[in-house]
Amino acid sequence: MTLAESRGIKGPTEREAEAEEVKEGAHPGPLEYVKIGLILAVITAVEVGIYYIEAIEDVLVPILIVLSAIKFTLVVLWFMHLRFDSRLFSWLLAGGLMLAGILMVIVLSTLGGRLV
């Protein structure tokens, strides 16, 4: 198996054939970018808003983590084009993030720290 195949990269003929139909999908237009930007802005507003709601203090941390994960994902998928680009790039970023995350958890737990 070649690297290209394993990474889900399309061969030349395949690529050409698809080129026309997926042109729009491959390069989101400015409108789509602005939409994503609006969603990001709204999530940020929600984050700050719920920070001040005392009633949900107990569940605040998980909610905040989920919200920031959503923001993170939106930016890397759309603005950094991982949704449209080679899967190799996604694997590299995921690899770096997972390695950093796992090592951080182990070191923090052995040294008596807490993640949140």
Add this chain to the structure above:
Amino acid sequence: MVGALRRLRQEGESYQGVWSWLTTVDHKRIGIMYGVTAFLFFLMGGIEALLLRIQLSSPNNAVLDPDQYNRIFTMHGTTMIFLVVMPLSAAFFNLLIPLMIGARDVAFPRLNAFSFWVFLGGGLFMNASFFTGGNILKGELGAPDAGWFGYAPLSLQSAGTGIDFWAFGLLILGVASMASGFNFIVTIFNMRAPGMTLLRMPLFVWMTLVTSFLIIFAMPIITVALFQLLFDRLYGANFFNFEAGGQPLLWQHMFWLFGHPEVYILILPAMGIVSEVLPTFSRKPLFGYPFVVISGLAIAFMSWGVWAHHMYTTGLGPIANSAFGVSTILIAVPTGIKIFNWLATLWGGAISLKTPLFFAVGFISMFVIGGLTGVIHSIVPSDYQQQDTYFVVAHLHQVLLGGAMFGLFAGIYYWFPKFTGRLLHEGWGQLHFWLMFIGFNITFQPMMILGLLGMPRRIYSYPEGAGWEWWNAVATVGALLIGVSILVFMFNVVLSLRRNDQAGPDPWDGRTLEWAIPSPPPAYNFREIPTVRARDDFWHQKYEEDETGRPVPIVGGGAQEPEEEEHAEGEGHGIHMPSPSFFPLIAAIGLPIIATGLIYDAAIVAVGVAVLVVGIYGWALEPASE
């Protein structure tokens, strides 16, 4: 000024003279510069080792005082790891990767030149610390004195600027390693010749790829740790300050999080070299190629989960100790798979007993001892006894000198003819091997015994009557023997370059693509980019198998002859090669200047930044090739 620069640049393109080396972006020249520089640092680290051994040769010796001893053992370790084994491996990456994958150069030739100059600058910067302790002629040394691992809080309390030089030096060297790590991953992913699929790549290419990934993921961790140390030392930060609530143990975690992958960064390239040498001199393909590849990947992956076996005695608790003990035992499995595949490669082969094979087999035997003592260390209660004794010193040298350096010497003997066009003398080569092999064993096996007798490491002297005198004296004799073997090697290189024993393109009946082109290779490597049809493609161009499976030469197969080469001179000049450039060198000079400024005076930082910026902008704006 501009005219002069242009003239110098033209001289660079003419491929002759000093300027052509300073501006070169040719991977082969960069590889040679890496190799020669690393060898000079090897001599330096070796002299440091001999000083240590002479000091320890008898009890209550006073060749070195305790302060000098600390500085010299720190510099010995740091030099051998960061300035010798890593750059020697980098030399082989540079020399071989483009040739083995059928490319004309690496993906980013100027970045490659930048890596080398940064490495050179970092090495010189680190060694400059020797001069900062006062009058060096009176023996007042200024080098770092906290060991190559620089444990906090010792490294925080160390007076003078030695540790600062050490930390900045490692940061600079990290830039060089990371740049070449990125470069070789892209090169191996993207620059392979048609048909060179991943599972047709020579083992050395695989190990380079794996090592490069380890480098780009491990280096950032030590980068942060070194910055934390520097912030603590220079600006009064509290990362490792116990009084402010900081945990000195954090340093050990960060250091070994980097340090254990680093161990495999040191050994995997040597494993790759041995995996090339053994098949050639057994005239057999590498046994179990996919298993060797997968073992390499497994080792790299598992190397992230074993770091705390350096820290059993720090009070991690029984659960963490057991978990890291198990993971450490497990990493011996892929390592063992590799060793059995190497042995099986030799088994039944038509052995050609030449110097590279001696070193490769020496590698296997010494590495097995190193690996097995490693398994002993992985057992927690056993390690409690061995921690900080000479047993550990013996183990790590068994792996790094007996392992990595023997592997690298195998590579030097194997590929020397490819890049110089001359064979190294066989007799002197074997003398070198036997002296080094015997010297190695009578240096480090006694250290195993010394360790079990309880001799602690990092002591500058020991009292009479502890029972350590005899073995220490033996170890020192062994170290001197290793020193003699290196002199034999240097003599051999000089002799062989003069002797003019033309190697021809394919002196060993090689298997991989680099043997298909003339020795030394032309600047453009391949006249035509080859099309690869099999693993060990060049072998299959030369031989086909008869019905009994024995190789039969193919008429007209084999390497390009040099005569052919001359005919193609005109054609060769039509090949578009990247232009030489000053800017990687300029940018690289900026880094040690900045580091000097951060230690001494902020004004110097501005100068360094200016140099760096000039280098980077010049680099970005000049056309990559004209």
Add this chain to the structure above:
Amino acid sequence: MSHTPAALETGTGLDNRKLLMWLFLASECLLFGSLIGAYLLYRGQSVVGPYPEDLFDIPFTSVSAFVLLMSSVTMVLALAAIQRGDQRGLRIWLLSTALLGLLFLSGQAFEFTEFNHEGLSLSSNLFGTTFFVLTGFHGAHVTVGVLILLSLLVMAWRGRLTQSQSLNIELAGLYWHFVDVVWIVIFTLIYLIQP
């Protein structure tokens, strides 16, 4: 079609520079991971003040985080502009991104000065040590990003960035967005979540 099928079989078909950038970003995950890890390890461990809850000004930081987030939008609009050959759009959006980046940096400078007035420094306690080093490293990354953006802006103004060179903008964008997502993490983990 200049590519032979054999050539495509072996390369990844990906641009060298883009692959390099992604490898760099993957490696940066470990850098910021280590810095964030150190902050989390020492959170709540300072033996003397000032403590985060005395200093953090959430409304101010939220505006700052919002500014950086919006700079990602303008960055990606710059890319869209050059990809459709709109030079004017490219210049406008590049300039906006650089200005938003500078605004973020001035916010950070203001914040650092304020905290300093309140007695927080690199050496005052663990909070000061880990906070300044983490956010300082991030700020240094933003500064480099702004310099890249300004350099590209000059090139665009001189007409040296054509539609075919949109990769330059894409690469700068990847770096810029990465720095932005790091701040998304920092904003939540360091500012909003306080035990």
